Amino acid sequence: xxxxxxxxxxxxxxxxxxxxxxxxxxxxxxxxxxxxxxxxxxxxxxxxxxxxxxxxxxxxxxxxxxxxxxxxxxxxxxxxxxxxxxxxxxxxxxxxxxxxxxxxxxxxxxxxxxxxxxxxxxxxxxxxxxxxxxxxxxxxxxxxxxxxxxxxxxxxxxxxxxxxxxxxxxxxxxxxxxxxxxxxxxxxxxxxxxxxxxxxxxxxxxxxxxx
Numbered sequence: 497x498x499x500x501x502x503x504x505x506x507x508x509x510x511x512x513x514x515x516x517x518x519x520x521x522x523x524x525x526x527x528x529x530x531x532x533x534x535x536x537x538x539x540x541x542x543x544x545x546x547x548x549x550x551x552x553x554x555x556x557x558x559x560x561x562x563x564x565x566x567x568x569x570x571x572x573x574x575x576x577x578x579x580x581x582x583x584x585x586x587x588x589x590x591x592x593x594x595x596x597x598x599x600x601x602x603x604x605x606x607x608x609x610x611x612x613x614x615x616x617x618x619x620x621x622x623x624x625x626x627x628x629x630x631x632x633x634x635x636x637x638x639x640x641x642x643x644x645x646x647x648x649x650x651x652x653x654x655x656x657x658x659x660x661x662x663x664x665x666x667x668x669x670x671x672x673x674x675x676x677x678x679x680x681x682x683x684x685x686x687x688x689x690x691x692x693x694x695x696x697x698x699x700x701x702x703x704x705x706x707x
Contacts, residue, residue: 510539514695521702530706534679536699537686541592544690549585595688603641603681619648619665623673626665628653636664638671641681646672676707 514536521529608616608627616627626646629635634652638644646668653661671677683703690696 510536510543511695513539514699517699517702521706526706530679530703533699533703533706534683537683537696537703540690540693540696540699541686545585545589545592547585548588552584592685592689596685599681599685599688600641603639603677606637606639607641607643608639608645608647616647621662621666621669623666624669626669636668638668638677640672640677644672644675644677671707674707679707680704 517529517532517536521533524532608629612629613627616629619626619628624646626648628648628650631649632651633649634655635649636647636652638646646665648665648668652664656664680703683700687696687700691700
């Protein structure tokens with residue numbers, strides 16, 4: 497019972513924090529807002545699994561005759577009942593790992609491979625290099641996992657004025673320099689698992705807006 501109440505209290509605090517940050521993010525610096533939204537999303541990633549493992553272990557311990565609250569985590573002397581009670585939390589953690597692997601594979605697929613880079617033209621900017629890929633499809637993005645790169649299509653640049661071309665390239669390179677692709681990867685895992693929750697959707701929208 498204690499574990500359930502503590503978990504409910506933490507969930508309440510997390511919902512309140514996410515809602516408060518969502519209402520104030522336009523009044524603070526974008527970097528501060530992005531950090532606050534990211535902290536909230538990480539909380540949503542960890543809390544359900546930890547709380548389910550804690551509550552399940554305590555409940556199973558009570559069923560096993562050791563009294564209520566007989567251990568939140570494995571502890572020094574876990575019983576079979578406690579280990580069984582932690583299964584729901586482990587299943588939730590496994591779902592997060594599954595979504596994480598899918599997000600990593602997706603990030604790998606959109607990396608600028610060596611073959612594509614061989615046909616691309618590097619365009620230096622004040623903060624790095626944007627790779628111009630020959631393609632009629634208008635596109636501009638920063639992506640990747642291990643080696644994040646800014647990519648712009650020649651079709652997009654052809655439709656812009658010189659100043660606009662420079663601005664687009666600087667914009668995408670800034671995303672890479674600030675590490676935004678990796679931050680969105682972490683946040684995307686949480687959204688893939690808990691995107692049906694309104695606070696998670698608000699935090700995701702706020703993070704993207706701030707970045």
